[in-house]
Amino acid sequence: MGLILGSLHAAEPVRDITFARIGDTELKLDLYRPDRPATGLIVWVHGGAWRGGSRESVDLKALTAFGWAVASVDYRLSTVARFPAQIHDIKAAIRFLRTHAADYGYPANKFIIAGSSAGGHLAALVGVTNGHRELEGSVGENPGISSDVQAIVDLYGASDLTTILAQSTPHGLSMRVPALDLLLGAQPDKVPELARLASPVFQLDAHDPPLFLMHGDQDPQMPIAQSNELAAAYQKLNLPLQFKVQPGSGHGGPAFTSDESLHLMDTFLRTHLAH
Numbered sequence: 001m002g003l004i005l006g007s008l009h010a011a012e013p014v015r016d017i018t019f020a021r022i023g024d025t026e027l028k029l030d031l032y033r034p035d036r037p038a039t040g041l042i043v044w045v046h047g048g049a050w051r052g053g054s055r056e057s058v059d060l061k062a063l064t065a066f067g068w069a070v071a072s073v074d075y076r077l078s079t080v081a082r083f084p085a086q087i088h089d090i091k092a093a094i095r096f097l098r099t100h101a102a103d104y105g106y107p108a109n110k111f112i113i114a115g116s117s118a119g120g121h122l123a124a125l126v127g128v129t130n131g132h133r134e135l136e137g138s139v140g141e142n143p144g145i146s147s148d149v150q151a152i153v154d155l156y157g158a159s160d161l162t163t164i165l166a167q168s169t170p171h172g173l174s175m176r177v178p179a180l181d182l183l184l185g186a187q188p189d190k191v192p193e194l195a196r197l198a199s200p201v202f203q204l205d206a207h208d209p210p211l212f213l214m215h216g217d218q219d220p221q222m223p224i225a226q227s228n229e230l231a232a233a234y235q236k237l238n239l240p241l242q243f244k245v246q247p248g249s250g251h252g253g254p255a256f257t258s259d260e261s262l263h264l265m266d267t268f269l270r271t272h273l274a275h
Helices: 061-066 085-099 118-127 170-184 192-197 224-236 259-272
Strands: 014-022 025-032 041-045 069-073 111-116 151-155 211-216 241-246
Touching: 014 085, 025 085, 041 085, 041 118, 061 069, 061 259, 069 085, 085 111, 085 118, 111 118, 118 151, 151 259, 211 224, 211 259, 224 241, 241 259
Parallel strands: 041 069, 041 111, 111 151, 151 211, 211 241
Antiparallel strands: 014 025, 025 069
């Protein structure tokens, strides 16, 4: 599985790296690297309502220009496997990437989990469940390696599946109701324990990593109240947080990947991962 860094041009993407196999399914990742030694590794989780999308969509790929390596990872979609399979797969990717840190040329102790929309939800949940036995899973071939991350970047993701439907617009409900059926196997009120397990706000503790959070105040699809809840939970525990509300922005858009936003993320990460 490994590939030695010296055999590649420094800034060339490394694609189709298999990090785990589940039956006949291969889970893969693509690695984008800076043209200098990487400051750290951003593990990117794509969006798509948990049921669509692909690792080809990498919103933060431009952070390679700031010195970060970015790995965009597969996970089993909800059309194939219910929660918590998605978290098991992402944590397996982290274990693989940490195992091969020296091969690919980034530090093993500076991992950031990041994602947008459904990927933001999954990233936040991975980030606040370092060492969580039920969510660790047994996917992949590196069971003794830590899947801990040192920071989180959550772009307009869900944080509380027990409140999301009550907060949603009609447009949001039209997407969220069937998406939650696929993810959880039922609506959240029918599987309350599973919905809480899948909600970052219920998994927080005083040792969770720094969080950079962004959400548009005109998002018709993912209620900004979801980010408000996560920010409030972080503040209650006095955890490191930067919450940037994007005025006038909807569900995604150029404001989230602008030079200004990328600079904010880079500064936040460098500040909190300095040691």
